Amino acid sequence: MLEAVAKLASEYNLPCQVSLEEFMACAVGGCAGCVVEVKTEQGPMMKRVCVDGPVFNAEQVF
């Protein structure tokens, strides 16, 4: 559903942020069990949903 909302926002040129859910083991940034790939200016990076998110710009995630 988040991907569909992000796509719709992109079609209408609207800013969009998404709040991701991911399985978490520690929830404090220590285990890297919740990483997602995020597009950045430096290229793709892995971000931890528990400490770097959970809110990301939609165009970075999808």
Ligand code: FES
């Ligand atoms: S749950 Fe362990 S780093 Fe996010």
